[in-house]
Amino acid sequence: VITGACEGQLLDRASGPTGAPPRDVIDEDPVPAPPGLEFSCPDESVDPGPSLVRRLTIDEYVATVQASIGVDIRADAERLLPIDLRADGFSNTAAALITTIDHVAAYEELARLAVERADLASIAAEHAGCADPTDACVRELITSVGQKLWRGPPTEQEIAALVPIAGVVRDEGEDFTVAAGLTLEAMMQSPRFLYRIERERDPTTVGSTRALDGWEMASRLSYFVWGAPPDDLLMEAAAADALRTDAEVEAHVRRMLDDDRARGASRRFASDWLRLARLESMARDGARFPMWDPALGLDMRDETLAVFESVAWDPDRALTDIFDAEETFVSGRLAAHYGLPADDALPADGLAPEGEAQARYDLTEVPERGGLLTQGAVLTIGGDESSMVGRGIFLLETFLCGHLDSPPAGVDTTRPEVAPGSSQRSYSEARVANPACAGCHVQMEPIAWGIERFDATGAYQLEDEHGNALREDGRLRAPGSATETAYATVAELSTLLAASERTRDCVSLKATQFALGRRLAATDGCSLRDMRDRYAASVGTWADLVVAIATSPGFRAIRNE
């Protein structure tokens, strides 16, 4: 159906249609499962879901260049490459990772810069037993270095496409180093380098799914766990087809989790999941919040990342402990903003990512603080107004994986005016009590009541600016459940969330989406159930979650188109 339109007509054109297929050929929009039914597996059939080549994100590209030829290209990559669009909650969503002409120009220039800075002599010596610009010598180089740069062996066709570069160099009378450099430049602009490619059509496979081969699995693992290409051990396992069994996969994942690169990947997950990048440009009305300093936004981002890391990498703590961790890591500036007693600070564990010194604070004696919900990264959701609806939607979607439809017809969505005697809470309670609104608002607002005492900058207060007393009691209801659990304080709410099965499930769903680079669909149910069962049987650490995802059947297979 498609080949007549897509194939063979691109050669002489300057620009033009993408060669995309007619819509009816690719119209397989994944349908998300309703909240609470994400793990449903009615037909006991694993479907790995739709796949798509995944362009490397900027972070992945930087890590891949570093691992491939030992050059740190981050500053130039961040200067030249367009930002990766964030969609469906993550900036590694494959569907949004399109390529513009700016990418193409940047990739060419970055390849040139990387090669210019690389130790070409060492690379050539490592990968070729010769040093002359002959086809044979260049072929030897490509065959060896290609496996490293392209995360798998190059095909004969791919090698043949690169060899002519050496001829041009010979014609110019230049040496092997020049030929090697130009060949590397070409390899770094190849689809094998810039995309994560998996065979979606395998004529040798019978059936609708196929297990990933060793090379494909190695890349899936490394980009998920590290955000970087496979190392030598993974490549060796790939070559030996030793990434098949649960034990083989788990052993590699556990090994990889001991590497610092895994921390970087976990930070990227946390940053996307919790929308931390928004803190880098957050603003507050100066007249209303004169104490606001944009640097606080960065401190809040760093605080949440530090707490996330502290919990995520503790082998004895479930990841959901981030909801009621009785510690935090903040700068002096943020500690003062939070009103933390100075004598609660313990020696600094280190520096925040941008250099502002962080100190660890023990919060066991600070009842209003402790856990994600009491951190600025969450409390600044909802704008200047600390909108109860805005906060509630964020909490519901981010921590409970709930979804709400648009307001029904006839609802007045104008913002009510908070005034003496009319607090946010009073309006919120009215919405929850109104049968016309309750269907949705009962799911999102009573959870946000718990953080009413924190203003739009995350500062704690007992009264709002109009003198209305603020409360912190409320109710928690998981999506898909009719049961509500009352809480009296934000600390109780935090404990409920930390212990909630739904919260754990939701984090695992978010992490799986991050691992797969696509929206989850109802068809993922069987694989997700497998993942959940493995995770539930563990301590619940970040490492356990990564292992559960990496060993789940959907992660290790591909739909055979």
Next chain:
Amino acid sequence: MRKYSKVFSRRTMLRGAGTIAIGMPLLDAMRTTSVYAAAPEPIARALNVFFGLGFPTPIQTEGWDGPLAALAPLRDKLLIVRGVDQLRADEEGSNAHYDGAAGAFTAEMPNGEALAGGPSLDQLLRYHAYPGGQPAGVIPTLCMGTYFRRSRPARYIHCWNEDGSPADIPRESPEQLFTRVFGDAPAMTGGETDPAVARRLRYRRSVLDSVVGQYEHYRSEASGLGVASRARIADHLDRIREHELRVFAVRDPSGGDCGSPTAPGGSGVPHGSAADPDGDGIDITLGALTTEWRLMADLYALGVQCDRIRFGGVTFQAAGERIRMTGRYEHEGTLIYEFDDQNDLGNTGAGGCSHEFWHSYGGANTQLRAHLHLMLREIGYFLGKLDDPDHREENGLTILENAMVTITTESGDGRHEDVPRELSGVFHAITGANERFRTGEIVDVGAEGLDLYNTMLGALGVTRRLGPGDRAHREVTAILRS
């Protein structure tokens, strides 16, 4: 009455970039019907023009007496199309700002946040008119805009590939737009006097040739990739070919029809993440907003006039835009309104943004009308540039008159209180597309966006239809010239 057939000639000679004369690909035969038959079919162009926040249907009924008056200078060049429903763009769990914006120019429900529900109008005409690609020097698709809210791509992106992925990422500053359109004059080949530079160019060509060969393999069935993945690779290949032209093609050093435009200076409005502080809105003056936009509009229009741009999208304020504007707004010597959004709304942050005037629609709607008037006036500024009589084409019409320009917004309401109402009666205006469509009128079509768009595409000879394949098309004859 139509002067001549609106299907394309077989070998219409067009003026391409610079001074290159380029043969159009084979298209349907011209069938002459009148004394004007000798006039050539103009270049196929389609531009999607979007403005944010919506045009409430009750105000649309005021016709040229309402905010639409801001477009009055172009009333003879436009067909105002009311009663267009985009209900099928409603995606459960997604707000109508986003759904309506994603439905603009596609008439379909988005596919998550990353993808629109299908291709946009402009791209379908591009595929049809240039199946072998556009002439050298023409940018495949170029989007630009002055917008701030960017939490989801469809808020500000309005050109979509067949698979619903963005056809381009908008340039959002004059500097970016200038660089894309004019700033990358290709290196001159054949005339290099510096041997080192000439050698480096030869090396670049060799490297890129090799790269192209690899992408050609991966867009073929032999690659083992699936349909959607091969489409991605093919798209990347298109971008490489365009890049090659920029690097290697010989261009008239004078800049051809583009002349030698001067690079714009620094911008006075925020871009990137600073433009959208977490949806809380930004403070901006009327002067800063319109200065930036008009510079962008001038550059883009110049790019169209000198045939660097044939397809693309233009955004003036994103869907669900959040700005707190101040400034005295005068139009043709009359004070329209003295903007002071935050004060008028008595609130800060998001609550002090013009967006709230749409939420609180009712009464005189003074501020909403003023903002709407401003948006339409600024859209009119851009369209006016395309209507420049000094750039009439060989059939005697202006670029605006010849192109398929579609202007729309995100909703027919904006209160978020009734999705069906919000996605009903979404304002549209279209140009004549070389006298295929009526102009100088207001028509109430009572039709789905799909039918409007498919009627437009059909009039331009595009047989591919938007929407489900088994859906019966309902021709919107009210827009067609008899």
